[in-house]
Amino acid sequence: MNYSIPQLRTVNVTRYVTPLREGGSMPAIAEADDQFLYVLKFRGAGQGKKALIAELIGGEIARALGLNIPEIVFANLDIAFGRIEGDEEIQDLLKASVGLNLALHYLSGSVAFDPLVTKVDSKLASQIVWLDSLLLNVDRTARNTNMLWWHKALWLIDHGAALYFHHSWSDWDQPKKQFVNIKDHVLLSSASELESVDTEFRPILSHERIRSIVDLIPEEWLAGESAFESTDQHRQAYVQFLVTRVAHSDFFVKEAQHARESLI
Incomplete structure (x- = not known):
């Protein structure tokens, strides 16, 4: 069966917009250098990189099956974000997540x-x-x-x-x-x-x-x-x-x- 090998874009996070305090993972809405908003999942959150792996595998399998999934991208987080955030809990999360994270395109109005x-x-x-x-x-x-x-x-x-x-x-x-x-x-x-x-x-x-x-x-x-x-x-x-x-x-x-x- 012919199919396209999946490709994921990589973006750089440019602005931390607001946290989404749901469950223990504390994702956030963030803006990237492509000017789009994303729901950012952090490697430094409670379940760590394993949650990002599950997110990636699960989302891309769902997409392969024809189900609706927001675009998934790799998201680079610079060390500077942990220095400017005032909330200590969020600051710690950002510092622990420097490097490559995962993000889903934000479905505005959903x-x-x-x-x-x-x-x-x-x-x-x-x-x-x-x-x-x-x-x-x-x-x-x-x-x-x-x-x-x-x-x-x-x-x-x-x-x-x-x-x-x-x-x-x-x-x-x-x-x-x-x-x-x-x-x-x-x-x-x-x-x-x-x-x-x-x-x-x-x-x-x-x-x-x-x-x-x-x-x-x-x-x-x-x-x-x-x-x-x-x-x-x-x-x-x-x-x-x-x-x-x-x-x-x-x-x-x-x-x-x-x-x-x-x-x-």
Whole structure:
């Protein structure tokens, strides 16, 4: 299957606009040297570089599957930002995040998705549930949907809590790793087309495509992981997990279907 190898632009942060005090990661709205606004995710936040890796992999896999994702860019943060910020907590975060971070294009005028207000059709709901089952994304619940309504379409944001196994690399290589949190997915009740979506999505996520997405991870984000002898091994572990999970997608599809049956 022909496809374009994903490319990410790199921008330089020129202005820290305002913090978004959501959860523990403290992202911020920032302006870059291309004059666009971005939601900036910091390498110095609580989950560190692993959250940026999950954000990158999750977002670009979603994009490959045809789902709406704001543009993801690498964002360079200069040491000067930590010197001029008055808030000590933010100052510490900026100082710990000097260098390469991750940012998503800011969707100005968007509103948080509310399942009581906006109806999502069964095909799209099934596509998103399939994606989050693949990625073990624990953070798309009714309490925190991590979706935005923008220009009459649903956009997915914030995949930093996906691939949670990489915080310990425990049992990550089990092909049929259970994901009980799927029962809490905000769109699960509407996801009635999981089997047809599985048939559609599996061929898209070839080994070659997955490898091209994982290859986007900067080398410096992979360094220092004690579970692996080299960054190459570290990178390959992500590829192996994703390729194996796609190959056994029937397992997580059935898991989601059983969870849905309990709901309805």
